[in-house]
Amino acid sequence: MTLEAIDVHHGYGTETVFEGVSLSVSPGEVVAIIGPSGVGKSTLLRLLALFDAPNRGSIEYENQAVWDVSEQRRLEYRRRIGMVFQEASLFDASVRRNAEYGLRVRRSWTDRLRHELSSLVGKTNGTGDAIDALETVGLREQADQDASSLSGGEAQRVAFARALAYEPDILLLDEPTSDLDPRNTAVIEDAILEARRRGIGVVIATHDMHQAERIADRVAVLLGNDIIEVGNTETVFENPTDERTRKFIEGELIY
Amino acid sequence: MPLEPDTLTPLLIDFPFEWNYIRSIIYVSLYVSLTAVVLSTLFSLPVALLVGFKDFRGKTLLTSIINTGMGFPSVVVGLVVLFAVSNQGPLGSFDLVFTTEAMIMSQFILAAPVITGVSLAAVSSVEQNVRDAAYAMGGTKTDVALVTIKEARYGIATAVLAGFGRAISEVGSVLIVGGNIASSDGTSVTRTITTAIQLEARQGRFETAMILGAILVVLVLIVNAIVVRLGNGGGGGRYE
Ligand SMILES: Nc1ncnc2c1ncn2[C@@H]1O[C@H](COP(=O)(O)OP(=O)(O)OP(=O)(O)O)[C@@H](O)[C@H]1O
Ligand SMILES: [Mg+2]
Numbered sequence: 001m002t003l004e005a006i007d008v009h010h011g012y013g014t015e016t017v018f019e020g021v022s023l024s025v026s027p028g029e030v031v032a033i034i035g036p037s038g039v040g041k042s043t044l045l046r047l048l049a050l051f052d053a054p055n056r057g058s059i060e061y062e063n064q065a066v067w068d069v070s071e072q073r074r075l076e077y078r079r080r081i082g083m084v085f086q087e088a089s090l091f092d093a094s095v096r097r098n099a100e101y102g103l104r105v106r107r108s109w110t111d112r113l114r115h116e117l118s119s120l121v122g123k124t125n126g127t128g129d130a131i132d133a134l135e136t137v138g139l140r141e142q143a144d145q146d147a148s149s150l151s152g153g154e155a156q157r158v159a160f161a162r163a164l165a166y167e168p169d170i171l172l173l174d175e176p177t178s179d180l181d182p183r184n185t186a187v188i189e190d191a192i193l194e195a196r197r198r199g200i201g202v203v204i205a206t207h208d209m210h211q212a213e214r215i216a217d218r219v220a221v222l223l224g225n226d227i228i229e230v231g232n233t234e235t236v237f238e239n240p241t242d243e244r245t246r247k248f249i250e251g252e253l254i255y
Numbered sequence: 256m257p258l259e260p261d262t263l264t265p266l267l268i269d270f271p272f273e274w275n276y277i278r279s280i281i282y283v284s285l286y287v288s289l290t291a292v293v294l295s296t297l298f299s300l301p302v303a304l305l306v307g308f309k310d311f312r313g314k315t316l317l318t319s320i321i322n323t324g325m326g327f328p329s330v331v332v333g334l335v336v337l338f339a340v341s342n343q344g345p346l347g348s349f350d351l352v353f354t355t356e357a358m359i360m361s362q363f364i365l366a367a368p369v370i371t372g373v374s375l376a377a378v379s380s381v382e383q384n385v386r387d388a389a390y391a392m393g394g395t396k397t398d399v400a401l402v403t404i405k406e407a408r409y410g411i412a413t414a415v416l417a418g419f420g421r422a423i424s425e426v427g428s429v430l431i432v433g434g435n436i437a438s439s440d441g442t443s444v445t446r447t448i449t450t451a452i453q454l455e456a457r458q459g460r461f462e463t464a465m466i467l468g469a470i471l472v473v474l475v476l477i478v479n480a481i482v483v484r485l486g487n488g489g490g491g492g493r494y495e
Binding site: 049051075078079081082083085087089090091092093101102105106159162163166 | 382384385387388389390391392393394395398402405406
């Protein structure tokens with residue numbers, strides 16, 4: 001269940017973002033991607049989420065190059081990956097419907113129609129997994145609220161629950177806590193560690209060096225067009241092999 | 256059908272017009288306009304999604320056609336449709352001159368650009384983040400389109416009502432392609448509220464014309480009231 005980027009070259013138009021980036025994530029580990037703004041952390045996560053094909057190199061899931069298979073097969077791979085963005089981007093619906101979305105799109109069209117109809121006549125007893133996921137982020141009680149009535153922190157917690165609800169193998173997090181206060185950040189970090197405990201492989205892009213230290217098993221340092229260093233968290237922070245890593249981390253820790 | 260105005264209007268002033276006549280006109284109007292709007296919506300939504308989110312050749316041309324179409328003169332549309340269904344036209348063999356089908360065609364052409372244009376604005380305002388979230392959770396392209404429609408639902412409803420408003424209140428095209436025909440038993444065949452008003456007024460039957468005018472105004476006011484309410488974000492109604 002390993003997801004891998006192998007020797008990826010990518011860019012937008014004439015602008016080069018990556019020249020030979022490789023990174024893997026395995027079940028039950030948390031990998032943090034750190035690097036300055038604009039270096040391509042979001043781009044790498046989108047490639048790992050199979051949004052776009054890399055210009056060169058490959059993305060592999062269980063050693064299968066995902067862009068060599070049919071779109072239908074790729075959809076199956078995509079459905080084993082969850083992603084949370086910096087902004088919650090919730091649907092204009094109830095918290096419950098947001099949390100159930102991933103499960104809903106996995107049903108057949110007839111099943112979906114049946115569920116919609118029974119929810120119209122009031123039988124909205126939600127899917128257990130979605131409610132469990134809301135429980136993980138402490139928002140079970142809010143299930144029937146409008147998503148638009150939530151605070152920013154609560155909304156982000158729902159966004160996390162929504163990606164957890166369909167039990168992905170891999171969870172990709174793009175600065176999920178950068179807009180949050182310490183309390184909501186703690187809830188999300190606990191949920192990340194809970195996901196790891198359940199065997200989910202997590203990749204998190206973050207600006208927060210302390211966060212990387214708190215939750216990551218491994219750290220990848222993205223600088224220039226490359227990952228210049230990847231290793232276990234303690235080593236990268238205490239004894240980086242690359243001088244640029246030390247400078248970057250020291251610079252970031254000043255703030 | 257025999258007319259019994261006295262039993263139908265016992266409480267009101269004894270209007271000198273025939274209820275069956277009025278009713279059949281309203282029926283034809285609503286039938287033509289609603290059918291045209293339903294068909295326009297089915298056509299316009301996919302087009303709006305396509306123009307909003309896909310890049311293709313001729314997109315700017317299509318967009319300007321939509322914008323021009325929103326204000327296109329209805330008599331010209333009527334003229335073109337009448338020609339199309341006439342003996343010399345490409346659809347001549349279907350025998351559609353002065354039929355409700357021809358009227359539906361011309362109102363479709365009038366309503367579709369309005370519905371497409373307003374829907375396009377609505378779906379374009381759905382944030383890419385939200386669409387990405389649907390895709391990231393395992394949604395297909397169809398799922399992302401459905402999410403977009405759901406997020407833009409108030410704007411799309413506004414678009415549909417605006418299309419209906421244009422269709423129900425226009426007179427030019429239905430007059431030309433429908434011919435404003437009533438049958439010998441005094442009920443409407445292709446006569447709509449607007450064309451009937453035009454005829455009744457010209458023949459000096461102002462009461463009938465006024466009643467029809469009032470009905471049309473009420474219909475349009477109701478539609479506008481709903482549009483305004485939707486413009487306020489769905490009137491606070493909870494979505495589920
Ligand atoms: N859709 C796009 N079209 C063109 N250029 C893009 C696009 N997305 C990103 N870029 C460019 O690619 C580079 C990497 O962007 P990316 O968003 O991946 O960086 P990031 O590391 O996530 O930055 P931040 O920390 O600010 O979120 C930037 O130079 C950016 O301008
Ligand atoms: Mg980013």
